[in-house]
Amino acid sequence: MSSPPSASSPPFYPPGSHKRRISVTGSSLPPPTAKKPKIPPPRKLSTFAQPSSHPLRQTSFPPDPPPPGAKEDEEDDDAREDDYGTSTVPAEGATGNLGGEDDEKIRLSVLLDSFDSQQTQRYEAFRRANLNKAAVKKLANQVLSQSVTVGVGTAICGFSKVFTGEIVELALKVQKEWADADVEGEGIENVRKRTKSDGSLGPLLPDHLREAARRYRLELRGAVGFRGSIGGGCGNALGAGPGVGGEGAIGGVGRLFR
Amino acid sequence: MAADAGIRRPRTRRQHLFAKELKSLMYAFGDDPDPLPESVQVLDEIVTDYIVDMCHDAARMASRGGRNKIKVDDFKFALRKDQRKLGRVEELLIMSKVIADARKQFDDKQEVSDVASAGK
Numbered sequence: 300m301s302s303p304p305s306a307s308s309p310p311f312y313p314p315g316s317h318k319r320r321i322s323v324t325g326s327s328l329p330p331p332t333a334k335k336p337k338i339p340p341p342r343k344l345s346t347f348a349q350p351s352s353h354p355l356r357q358t359s360f361p362p363d364p365p366p367p368g369a370k371e372d373e374e375d376d377d378a379r380e381d382d383y384g385t386s387t388v389p390a391e392g393a394t395g396n397l398g399g400e401d402d403e404k405i406r407l408s409v410l411l412d413s414f415d416s417q418q419t420q421r422y423e424a425f426r427r428a429n430l431n432k433a434a435v436k437k438l439a440n441q442v443l444s445q446s447v448t449v450g451v452g453t454a455i456c457g458f459s460k461v462f463t464g465e466i467v468e469l470a471l472k473v474q475k476e477w478a479d480a481d482v483e484g485e486g487i488e489n490v491r492k493r494t495k496s497d498g499s500l501g502p503l504l505p506d507h508l509r510e511a512a513r514r515y516r517l518e519l520r521g522a523v524g525f526r527g528s529i530g531g532g533c534g535n536a537l538g539a540g541p542g543v544g545g546e547g548a549i550g551g552v553g554r555l556f557r
Numbered sequence: 558m559a560a561d562a563g564i565r566r567p568r569t570r571r572q573h574l575f576a577k578e579l580k581s582l583m584y585a586f587g588d589d590p591d592p593l594p595e596s597v598q599v600l601d602e603i604v605t606d607y608i609v610d611m612c613h614d615a616a617r618m619a620s621r622g623g624r625n626k627i628k629v630d631d632f633k634f635a636l637r638k639d640q641r642k643l644g645r646v647e648e649l650l651i652m653s654k655v656i657a658d659a660r661k662q663f664d665d666k667q668e669v670s671d672v673a674s675a676g677k
Binding site: 421422424425427428429430431439443445447448453454460461463464466468470501502503504505507508509512519 | 574575577578579581582583584585586587588589591592593595596598599600603604605607608609611612613615616625626627628629632633636638639641642643645646648649650653
């Protein structure tokens with residue numbers, strides 16, 4: 300699921316945020332500036348391309364006044380307070396990736412303007428929704444038997460949201476596959492296809508999600524933990540099924556440092 | 558067609574940590590505006606297990622460094638193979654620094670203007 304670094308964009312993520320996630324050599328994305336009195340120069344970040352310049356050389360400059368494209372958002376601003384960052388003027392001490400990407404903001408606002416109402420609602424939900432930070436911290440505290448820092452909690456929230464997105468997208472793909480294949484047991488999919496007016500396949504079933512999780516784990520065996528828990532039945536593929544399945548099975552949530 | 562065949566670990570209690578948030582997230586990522594409650598529960602389970610496993614990975618990184626305390630760097634290293642998530646974590650860290658810095662500057666400006674008005 301984690302695609303190798305490539306210039307083509309993955310299905311859903313808005314082009315702006317995608318650029319920051321996948322490292323592209325020599326792309327239009329400038330490396331973060333390092334000339335700041337208060338913030339120590341950022342370490343060489345793995346997702347930002349550092350073409351040939353030294354990481355500490357300033358390669359982007361303070362932003363120009365907000366692009367004209369930002370004005371289009373004003374009517375939307377009345378409707379909802381969050382303009383999705385298209386017309387923010389970065390703070391003085393902002394790092395370069397906020398300052399040098401005005402063209403990205405223009406493109407993002409153009410994209411947002413072309414959305415119909417359903418897409419706008421979905422996008423809004425995408426930007427706002429987040430896992431409950433307190434619950435995440437509590438869970439992490441329980442697992443690690445220590446009280447984790449705020450940064451750790453934020454980080455976990457962040458990448459878990461990405462993970463949720465990947466699972467849901469994969470589950471939608473599975474749903475489509477099952478509907479197309481017209482499998483005996485999945486006759487229910489075709490019923491939904493016929494009855495839904497807007498062509499969607501109805502809400503996701505738990506089985507779609509489980510299948511998605513199974514596929515995700517198969518594909519990313521090396522990168523992700525997933526010891527045991529869901530579908531320990533993939534023991535054949537892992538080659539050490541029972542052992543792997545048992546390792547994670549320490550009651551509800553495992554404790555590490557006793 | 559549940560993929561739970563094989564080893565099933567004993568589930569002492571069913572957690573519902575993220576029900577509300579997951580409903581919005583599922584809609585945001587393409588599901589029905591009104592997802593099935595069972596699906597939300599299953600996703601809750603999937604995500605919770607994922608977080609637990611990532612925490613285990615990060616703890617392993619920390620113990621390799623002889624440390625007991627978990628740091629963000631442990632998570633970042635655990636995510637090294639996954640560009641997308643790694644980028645997201647770094648983006649969040651940068652943003653929080655920017656916000657903290659802006660806040661600090663704002664506070665400094667407040668102080669200056671307070672002193673100036675007090676001096677009058």
